[in-house]
Amino acid sequence: QQQVKQSPQSLIVQKGGISIINCAYENTAFDYFPWYQQFPGKGPALLIAIRPDVSEKKEGRFTISFNKSAKQFSLHIMDSQPGDSATYFCAAKNPYTGNQFYFGTGTSLTVIP
């Protein structure tokens, strides 16, 4: 019940297109949903995050859409750029298990020039 399911595993998008990555969860105790971006050889870095009382959050070209009733959330990257090519992880935090974070399996995004 602590799982976070992420799809797709890999994604190829043309420059200027929209990249969409989806995540689903079961545990309604989760109270914080971050997305991380990871470049090869580096640690994950926080990209954007949302709390379950908000349905959408936008920061520049990155938007999280959150559907509490469906227990789903997604990352949208508008006007995708080659520099966005990276692995993206969704995650969820359970405040009742020592602030543990549960991660999706990752999506490898390639943006073609």
Next chain:
Amino acid sequence: DAGITQSPRHKVTETGTPVTLRCHQTENHRYMYWYRQDPGHGLRLIHYSYGVKDTDKGEVSDGYSVSRSKTEDFLLTLESATSSQTSVYFCAISERGADNEQFFGPGTRLTVL
């Protein structure tokens, strides 16, 4: 990397030997985490700490132990390394608060022959 260092950054060792990885933070954050990252599995929590001398098990804790004698240091020990523990290990920190952002270190690539 938000004041987080990991040492060593790369290590090759043999099956059956003990290995200790170190995470050091300069942020004075309360929570510290050890994850392993493997293809197809994303990030999986090994152990975490919610204060000095306060630690708990994560999802994949078998074969690992941790210690935290100071706020800034969190050690991960592989008691008797096995080939299945070949992985990239990430340390992360977070503070209890409204944003709950988790910061990751640069990672340690461990190869067990």
